[in-house]
Amino acid sequence: MPSKNYNPNSADSKRKEEEIRELKIYLSQTVKPWFEEGRDGDPEAQGIPLRDIRQRLDASGVMERISHGGRQRMLEQYDANKDGMYTYPELEQLFLSERPRLNLNKLTRWQQLKLGLVSTVVPENATEEKSLESYIEAYNCKPPPLFIIFISVLETIIFIVYAVELKGTKYEVTAASGFPAYSPLIYNPARRYEVWRFVTYMCIHVGYTHLISNLVFQLVLGIPMEMVHEWWRMMIVYFLGVFAGSLAHSVTDPSSFLAGASGGVYALIGAQVGAIIMDVHQTWGYQEVCGWGARMSIRLGDIRRGVGMAVQMPGRALKKDCAQLLENMKQWSEAAMLYEKGGYYDKAAAVYIRSKNWAKVGELLPQVTSPKIHAQYAKAKEADGRYKEAAQAYENAKDWDSVIRINLDHLQNPEDAVRIVRETQSVEGAKMVAKFFLKLNDYASAIQFLVMSKCNDEAFQLAQQHDQMEVYAEIIGSDATAEDYQSIALYFENEKNHFLAGKFFFLCAQYGRALKHFLRCSNSDDSKAIGMAIETVGQANDDALTHQLFDYLLGETDGVPKASKYLFRLYMALKQFREAARTAIIIAREEQNAGNYRDAHDVLFSMYQELKQQKIKIPSEMAHNLMILHSYILAKVHVKRGDHLKGARMLIRVANNISKFPSHIVQILTSTVIECHKAGLKNSCFSYAAMLMRPEYRNQIDVKYKKKIEQIVRKPDKTEEDEPTTPCPQCGYAQAETELVCPNCKNNIPYCIITGRHMTKDNVTACPRCDFPALKDEFLSVLETEENCPMCSEMVKSEELKDVMDLNKYMNPDEGED
Ligand SMILES: [Zn+2]
Ligand SMILES: [Zn+2]
Incomplete structure (x- = not known):
């Protein structure tokens, strides 16, 4: 507590005045320049932000004696206008009032010493009422300590x-x-x-x-x-x-x-x-x-x-x-x-390790973060044969290779080792696991881990020795080097496994050799091999190879022409899309002329899908032919189900394109007459009956129907109601149900693959397999008796039919790249 000796006399106050004057001069020389700089060229600036002043004071060391919190409080106290900015007068006031607490150079050495000594024993809060100055002055060395x-x-x-x-x-x-x-x-x-x-x-x-x-x-x-x-x-x-x-x-x-x-x-x-x-x-x-x-x-x-x-x-x-x-x-x-x-804790553990106090190290381990410490602990535990703890500590140290090693060599726990190798992709670890499996004669696993540890050569040799090349080939996948692929190809070439030899020659870009092997494949994997051959030629971009494959497909090599679909796919692989499409149409026409309407339909359908997948424009001829063939298939479906009106409508569409069905003209026209008769379409019935009376068809009419048809022609009844209409999905025009080109907006409207009618805006779904559109109600009703999509012939379940909100994606199927 302050001594009662404290009694400032006039000499003291004079000295104090002198000190304050000196301090002001000192401040204007050393501290004022801060404010000139702090203004940053802005003469209007209100001063320096508190934070900056704080930094400067900290850097100057002048406030060392004051605690961090105290500094901030002190500064805020002297920010007279509380604007968070410090002006020079405010700071000067701080220095003058607080000078005993600050470590000012202006203080004499003796004052500094006194200040230092006394401030160690006087709590700072004691200075709030009377500054430390009073303690310094209270002490005048009489008596000395x-x-x-x-x-x-x-x-x-x-x-x-x-x-x-x-x-x-x-x-x-x-x-x-x-x-x-x-x-x-x-x-x-x-x-x-x-x-x-x-x-x-x-x-x-x-x-x-x-x-x-x-x-x-x-x-x-x-x-x-x-x-x-x-x-x-x-x-x-x-x-x-x-x-x-x-x-x-x-x-x-x-x-x-x-x-x-x-x-x-x-x-x-x-x-x-x-x-x-x-x-x-x-x-x-x-x-x-x-x-x-x-x-x-x-x-x-x-x-x-x-x-x-x-x-x-x-x-x-x-x-x-x-x-x-x-x-x-x-x-x-x-x-x-x-x-x-x-x-x-890291340091503590490190020291305990030096003094070999493992019990303490183990106690501290949960708090230790340094991998080095964990590793040291792990090593010690391993040396002691405490493998479980060692593995855990190695894991903490992220020393995965050691974890793997312990699991394999000591804990008989290959599952964990394998899991860690897979998670960490550790090369060394994979090597150890490979060695482990090798010991068990599990060559496939050993090969797998050798590949993972990038030891492809060892893996290859192992595969060669133990007849595991297919495993190796499978594992090596698509990101190995050309040399690796070549080694495998040569192995299979030697083994006369043409397909795999071809595949790996293909992967190392030796297309000539690859094609040779693919064309030598036995018939059993014919389609796979031809597919690969086509891909090879497509990649090789080499005329000689292309011709070789064409010759093979056309049967000039072995006298057996291969299915035209391969030709189509070859054109596709060569990106000759026009030829591909033309081939498809020719193939379909051949089938159609031979009366194989379902086959023709399927050829066109699959090529249509392939072109669509490649985002290539579908030729309108192809789309039209598919539509006609599909209508014929639908007619059969509806007749079989006893829906004569729908059957008749589809048959009328087919009859109007009867030249596309040359082998069955009379049969189709006869069916059309009969179905129209059953459906009450009297005028249509009469028209096609009259067509059948032409001399070239008349004698071919089945005797069963001949009399009936002649009767229809003899007593013509041309009363027939107009076909019901549904709105055009584009313009809303009331358009006849089976009309596929809107007479109003001239748009081609997609057809429903169930009824053959034009699509409407609502009630839209699509086959989940082939993605052709259909009227949802109709599809659902057909699925009650049938189980396949009439377009792709794949099985469809009614709950798979989803509502399609936007018909637009089906509007122009022939759009795409030319
Ligand atoms: Zn329209
Ligand atoms: Zn389908």
Whole structure:
């Protein structure tokens, strides 16, 4: 507490005025330029932001003595207009008012020293009412801090006297041993009745480090305290501490000697703590002193005290510092303990490892993040044969190869090893797993992991030795080198496996050899081989190879012409789409002329799909022919189901294109007449009956129907209602149901693959297999008796039919690249 000596006289205030004047000059020279810069060329700027001022002050070191929070609070306090900006007058005010708290160069050395010493014992909050300045000025060196100095000198002299006396005896004084047990001053449990010993034992020290560390403490703590408090208070505190120390000792350890001034020193520390405990946040002075003390104790060899202080002080940094010191001194267990207490688990574990304290390492492991530590622990566990723990630690260390190795070699757990190899793609790990499988004669797995470990050559050799080339070929996939593919191709060539030889020659771009092998394939994998041959020629882009394949397909090589579909696909592979489409139409026409309408339909359909997939324009001739053929198929379906009206409508469409069905003209016309008759389409019935009466057809009419048809022609009944209409999906015009070109907007309207009628805007679905559109109601009703789509012949379930909201994607199927 402030001394009552404080009484500023006029000389003091004069000196203060002088100081303030000097400080102002100093500030205008050193601090004012900050504001010129801070304005950044803007003369209107209101000042420097608080944050920037804070940074500058921090950098200058002028506020070192003030805690971080304190700095911010102080700055805010002097921001007079609270605009978050600092002007020079505001900062100047701060410097002038707070100058005792700041570390100003303008302070004289003596003032700086006083400020430093006093501020270590006065809690900062004490300065709020009266600035530190008052403490400095309160102390005028009268009287000087004599008590502590006196005590220290006394202890030193007594120590020296006994040291000289003991020289040459077996109690000779060294750094940490040697004391005069016979001394009347020491606390001797057997002579407790000599009560002075309860205090005088403070003058006896065991070894000079004991003395030095006590002296250091009491001087460092005691002198500044005595400068503020009075000598007699110091004396009371000190002696009480010494006395309490011996009393406590006599109770807790009644049989041993006690020496040293530690009790007094602890009392001083206790007094400090008492003063400071009021404001824990501002204990930096105390912390610094204790931190320094802890480090000093350790350096001097008084490890127990240093460690004890470091443990008790809050904060981590001191523990780390002390631990480092101890580590350098090879005091492993203390260093590790301090690291651990400070939360430096990696470091603690590292030190425990050095001292081989594996139990502690294991305890700390969950908190350790350093892979190195985990790895070291793992190695130790492995050496001990504790493989499970080792594997876990290797895993923590992310040393996957070791985890794999342990799993394979020691834990008999190949599943985990394989899983880790797959997850980490570890090359070394894969190699180990491959070796493991090799031992079990599981060649396929071994090959797989050899490939994974990029040992393709070994894998190839293994495959060759154990007839596993197909496995190897399968595993190697599509991202191996040309050499790898060639090796495989040569192997299969040797084995006369033409298909695989061809495939791997193809993969290493040796198209000539690949084609040769594909064309030599046996008939069993004909279609696959021809497919590959076509792909090869398409890739090779080589006229000679193309001709070779054409010759083969046309049967000029072996006298057996291959199916025209391959020709179509060859054209497609060569990207000769016009030829491909033309081939398709020719193929379909051949079938159609031969009366194979379903085959013709299917050829056109599959080529239509292929062109659509390639996004190539579908020739309108192809689309039209498919539509006519499909209508014929639909007519049969409807007639079979007894739906004569729908059948008749489809037959009328077919009859109008009767030239496309040359082998069955009379049969189709006859069916049309009969179905129209059944459906009540009298006029149509008459028209096609009349057509049948032409001389070229008349004699071919089946006798069963001849009479009936002649009757229809003889008594013509031309009453027939117009075909019902549904709206055009494009323009809404009421358009006849089976009319596929809108008379109003002239658009081609897609047809329903179930009824053959034109599509409407609503009620739209599509086949889930071939994606041709259909009227949903009609498709659902057909699926009650049929199970296949009439267009693609694939099986369709009614619940698979989804509503299609936008018909537009089906509007122009012949659009695409030409
Ligand atoms: Zn229209
Ligand atoms: Zn379909």
